Amino acid sequence: MLEVRGVTRRFDNLVALHDASLSVGEGEFVAIVGASGCGKTTLLRLIAGLDSDYEGEIALDGQRIVGTSLERGIVFQEPRLLPWLTLWDNVAIALENAPLSAAAKKEAIAAQIALVGLSGFERAYPSALSGGMAQRAAIARALVGHPSILLLDEPLGALDAITRMRLQEELLRIWRHEGVSMILVTHDVEEAVFLSQKIVVMDTHPGHVTATVPVDLPTPRDRASPAFSALKGRVFEALHDNAAVKPPEVEYLI
Amino acid sequence: MNTLSSVLAAPPLGEAGGRPQTLPRSGQTLLRWLAGSGAFAALRRYFAQRRYIGAILPLAILGLWQASSSFGWIEPVFLPAPKKVVEAFWYMLTKQDLLKDVWASVFIIAQAFIYGTLLGVGLGFAAGLSKPVELFFSGTINTLRHIPSVAWIPLIVVWLGLGAPAKIVVLAKSIFIPMFLNTLQAIRGVDQNFIELAQALKLSRRQLIRRVVFPAIVPVVMVTLRYSVGLAWALVVIAEGISGLEGLGFLIFRAQNLLMTDQLLVCMVLIGLVGFGLDRLLFLMQRRLLRWQRSFGGGYA
Ligand SMILES: Nc1ncnc2c1ncn2[C@@H]1O[C@H](COP(=O)(O)OP(=O)(O)OP(=O)(O)O)[C@@H](O)[C@H]1O
Ligand SMILES: [Mg+2]
Numbered sequence: 001m002l003e004v005r006g007v008t009r010r011f012d013n014l015v016a017l018h019d020a021s022l023s024v025g026e027g028e029f030v031a032i033v034g035a036s037g038c039g040k041t042t043l044l045r046l047i048a049g050l051d052s053d054y055e056g057e058i059a060l061d062g063q064r065i066v067g068t069s070l071e072r073g074i075v076f077q078e079p080r081l082l083p084w085l086t087l088w089d090n091v092a093i094a095l096e097n098a099p100l101s102a103a104a105k106k107e108a109i110a111a112q113i114a115l116v117g118l119s120g121f122e123r124a125y126p127s128a129l130s131g132g133m134a135q136r137a138a139i140a141r142a143l144v145g146h147p148s149i150l151l152l153d154e155p156l157g158a159l160d161a162i163t164r165m166r167l168q169e170e171l172l173r174i175w176r177h178e179g180v181s182m183i184l185v186t187h188d189v190e191e192a193v194f195l196s197q198k199i200v201v202m203d204t205h206p207g208h209v210t211a212t213v214p215v216d217l218p219t220p221r222d223r224a225s226p227a228f229s230a231l232k233g234r235v236f237e238a239l240h241d242n243a244a245v246k247p248p249e250v251e252y253l254i
Numbered sequence: 255m256n257t258l259s260s261v262l263a264a265p266p267l268g269e270a271g272g273r274p275q276t277l278p279r280s281g282q283t284l285l286r287w288l289a290g291s292g293a294f295a296a297l298r299r300y301f302a303q304r305r306y307i308g309a310i311l312p313l314a315i316l317g318l319w320q321a322s323s324s325f326g327w328i329e330p331v332f333l334p335a336p337k338k339v340v341e342a343f344w345y346m347l348t349k350q351d352l353l354k355d356v357w358a359s360v361f362i363i364a365q366a367f368i369y370g371t372l373l374g375v376g377l378g379f380a381a382g383l384s385k386p387v388e389l390f391f392s393g394t395i396n397t398l399r400h401i402p403s404v405a406w407i408p409l410i411v412v413w414l415g416l417g418a419p420a421k422i423v424v425l426a427k428s429i430f431i432p433m434f435l436n437t438l439q440a441i442r443g444v445d446q447n448f449i450e451l452a453q454a455l456k457l458s459r460r461q462l463i464r465r466v467v468f469p470a471i472v473p474v475v476m477v478t479l480r481y482s483v484g485l486a487w488a489l490v491v492i493a494e495g496i497s498g499l500e501g502l503g504f505l506i507f508r509a510q511n512l513l514m515t516d517q518l519l520v521c522m523v524l525i526g527l528v529g530f531g532l533d534r535l536l537f538l539m540q541r542r543l544l545r546w547q548r549s550f551g552g553g554y555a
Contacts (some may be wrong), residue, residue, distance in 0.1 A: 045299050050450055082450050083471035084546045093465060096482050125546045141455075 001025055002047065002181065007056035009042055015206035016042045020057070022200050022209060024149065029175055029182045031192035032200045033235065039207025040185040043076065047183070048074045060149070071190070073142035073180075074151040078158070079134035081126040084125050087113070087137050088122040094141045112144040113137075113173060132163040136170070143174065149230055150180040157187060168194055172219075190236050193228060194221055201238040211238040283296075334516040339523075342516035346505075358501040359490050362418050363532070366425030367483060373426070374433025375475060381434070382441025382526060383463070395434055403428040403489055411497045421493045428489055429482045436478040440471035473547070476540040480533055487529045502528070 002024040003142075007018040017039040024030045032040050039091055043239040045051045047058060058065050060072070073094075081090045091112060095105045115121055116136040123136055126134055142150055152171075156164045168191060175182055186192050192199045193215055201211040217227055300306065316336070322328045323335035330338070346352040381388035406424050415422035444467055452462045494503025506521035 032506065048454060050453060070455060070456055074454050076447070076451070078447075080447055082451075082466065084472075085465075093457070096461055097456055097458070114451070127547065203486075 001061055002183075003057070003059050004043070004047065005057040005059075007043070007046060007054055007058060009039070009046060009051070009054045016051055017046075017054075018206040018208045020202075020209050021205070024181050024183060027179050027181055029184070029200045030200060031196035032185045033187070033192050033239065034182065034202030034207075035204050035239075036187075037207070038202040038204040040202060041153055042207065044074065044153050044183065044185060047149075048072055050074075059240060060229075065237040069104070070094075070145045071148050073145065073147035073149070073152060075135075075138050075142045075153060075155045077153045079126070081129075081133075081134055081137055081141075083126050084103045085125075086122065087118060087124050087126070087129065090126065090137055091097060091141045091144050094144050098145055100203055108144055108146075112140045115143070115172065115177065116140045132159050132167060135159065136167065139171075139174070143178060143180070146178070149183065150185045152182065154185050154187060156172065156191065164188075164191070165237065171195060189232055190223065193217070193231050193235065194223060199235055201235060203239070210241065213238060283501040294335070330429065331513060331515055334519070338516045342514075343520045346517060346520060352505075352520075352524075355501050357503055359503065360528065362421045362494075362501070363425060363486055365418075365422045365489050366385070366429060366486060369422070370426035370429025370482070370486075371433055371479065373524065374430040375437050378437025379441065382438045384469075388438065391434075395431060399431045399435070404492060407493055407496055416497050416499055420497070421490065424493055425486045425489055429479075429486050432478050432482045433475070436474050437471060440474035441467060443468045443474075472543055474483045474544060476536070480536045480540065482515070483536060484529065485526075485530055487532060491525055 004020060004022050006014065007017060007020045020039070021028070022032075028084070034040055042051070046054055049072065052067070063191060065072070076089070081087075082093070085093065088109060091109050092105065095108065096106045098105065100108070101174050110119075110122075113122060116139055118133060118140065119137055121129065121133065126137070129137065135158075139152075139155065155171075156167050159167065171182075171184075172195060174180075184192070184195060190212060197215055199213040200209055201213065202208065213231070215224075215231060217231060220226060319333070320336055322333065323330065323338075334342075342353075345427070352380070377387075377391060381391055403424055406427065407420070410420045410423050414423065448466050448470065449462070452466050457465065490501070491503035491506065494501035495507035498504040502521055502525050506518055509518040509521060
């Protein structure tokens, strides 16, 4: 159980995040949507422990988080693979300090690479991977240490619609298979509704949480169903409620 | 040269489909062997890509050179005939122990290369990882680098004499300075995102250096190496010319003083060839180390 309570993060005069709160249950899939610059990456970095300069409280299983931990895996906004390591070594580097035998590590790495569908590319360098493959490799790297929570910062944002839909299915499969809690940041409301059990809606100036929308649709979800559309509508509404003074964001009119 | 000689040596065949049948058995064997060895493909590529265009100018110059000596356009003391130069080469090789001089020069640059690189990368690394170390060294080094290496030679020779050590010191210094500055700069330029990644993966400082920082600076280090070894090779020649009793630089300046233009030309060609060889060696090393880069034909195999 991850709990974020009243978290505020300032950069000099800019309030990037104001009094943000959310919670993620054991094995829950939570999506965060919001306009560019509303503090989504900032929040994820705080949860990851890459940034500790904040007010408020972030606790995992009742313990305030301090620094980074292999318990909290993160997939950055870009794949961020080390170009001088093969795909295998890029995944293996996450187990560098794991208390496992060499054989157990090997097994875990191979299994994780298979899970993201990259078997056969173990010896490929990142320069030889497509964008979608690189992003899947980054997911494998974040998952291989079996974190209890996985933080995904727009992992599919830079991909084409077809690849994105395929990887969405894959994310769901991985989530079910691993039983890991997930926080997925996305610009794409449909993606959020398709994947998550709960959607946290954020807005800018200053970055804050405006609403939390539970997604109580049965799985597998049908993107064309009326219930799906209705929920999408509710999220759009939540996104725009708070933006009454601003023109509607074209970004969300998909 | 390789492709050129294979072109000249290859018999004119391959166009007519019926022609191989009229060849004698040995001819057919040769043909099959040529086809198998890829000589046809190489030949076709050579002409299709118009590689021969690159051979025109050197051949023309060679021809002009031969003509000018055959027709007596230029005094032999200014430009001896190609044949004379080849003879001079053979004479130097067999009677004057030319290889010893080549080796003397290569020995100097090899040692300078090792010391200069180790010290430059080592100190550059230390300075890159620690601000106090950087502050301690960079002012001095940035000042010293404005004194050209050639200007160091007289003083160092006064200290260390005419032998190899003085030259090794000067050359090592000339390799050290760009190595140090560029290593430092490369470490400062390591992508902050990778540092953050290492943090998220809980890598120790040692692991961070070994897995992230070190590989990240290899491209810059290799380019600097090739660049500075090129400069240092030129400097060997000058240093040996100014003060020395052996080596290619010594020979070339001696040949000038004695107006032995044929030997002078031999030295020039050799200096060029050795320089090319050194760079080639470093290039192969670079390609090996950087095979992860796509521009080096990376990918996977
Ligand atoms: N290191 C920093 N220094 C100063 N300001 C920062 C820093 N990091 C983020 N900010 C500011 O905080 C705000 C939120 O940034 P953040 O990266 O969290 O946005 P985001 O919601 O992830 O946006 P996007 O969807 O475009 O990725 C922005 O206004 C940004 O300029
Ligand atoms: Mg972001």
